[in-house]
Amino acid sequence: MSPNSAPNRRSFLARSAAIAAVPAVATLAGGALAEPASADTLPDYAPIPPSALGPAVNEQGYFVGRVEKNLYWVTDGAYQAAFLTTRDGVVLFDAPPSIGHNLQRAIDQIAAENGVSNKVTHLVYSHHHADHIGGSSLFGTDVVRIGQVQAKQLLASENDPARPVPDVTFETKHTLNVGGERVNLAWHGTNHTPDNSYIHFPDHDTLMLVDIFLPRWVPFDSFNLNEDVPGSIAAPDTAMAYPWKHFIGGHMGRLGTRADMVLYQQYVNDIIDGVKKALGTVDPTPFFAKYGNNVWAAAQQYLAAVVAYASGPVIKKYLGVLAAADVYTASTTFAILESIRLDLGFGSQVHP
């Protein structure tokens, strides 16, 4: 997911600067560009349901809480990480740069309260994306980094000093044993990214799987920008096959339950049903009649009509149930529509 989904102060200020530069450009272009944004003219959306919100962050901008026993989670309201305290040090799971130095502050706080070590000895990567592990280099060189083998390949080619490549890799399975604790890492195929991993804590009733299901929120823009849409639609079934009570999704301010995941699966299934119905109902003929040889205009308007037909009832059903249903359901419907057409071949017809 994009770092832009973290409404932190710096990106807000950077964006304000970019917006301030617009009028000069608009003048040069003969005023063709949009007016600068103003809070008065921006669209309104439905309020966020209280069920989607988590605990308040502290003065430094983070919340740290216990998931189960010695497993903890940290959030800034938009991103999440987790850590396990052990007798030999701390195992950290992801290092979102938006939480940044607050990760160590949260660990220090819990370590002091429990009289255990605050030294991060291991850092597990859920996947290679910078918005989830771009704080990795803060933990120096004296830490063992663990990730799926494709995370290592991707990070090696991306060559970002903020995200050192993992020292330990696995292809399909790896059991991490640290200080008497065990964590099972697994790769079950590509989904959000080719390297996205399932992190299971068998002794803590918890599963961590990032950028698939964001408890009580609809996915981020265009179905979480998932690289493999069918793989991402299937991932919750794989997740549900694990025993767990607590779910860490990598985003927003709260943890998830199994009931939350069932609700999310229903939402995705409703979109799929809506898309299939729309493809069989919305007639493309008028769009092609209107636009003639401008095939892209016809395609754009036809697919927009399919998206509107499919997503309208879903938005209505989930408003007040899943946060931001009115913000991102349409773009997720478009991503799923394209996958249903192109990956599944639904609606494809061979010329007679």
Ligand SMILES: [Zn+2]
């Ligand atoms: Zn991601």
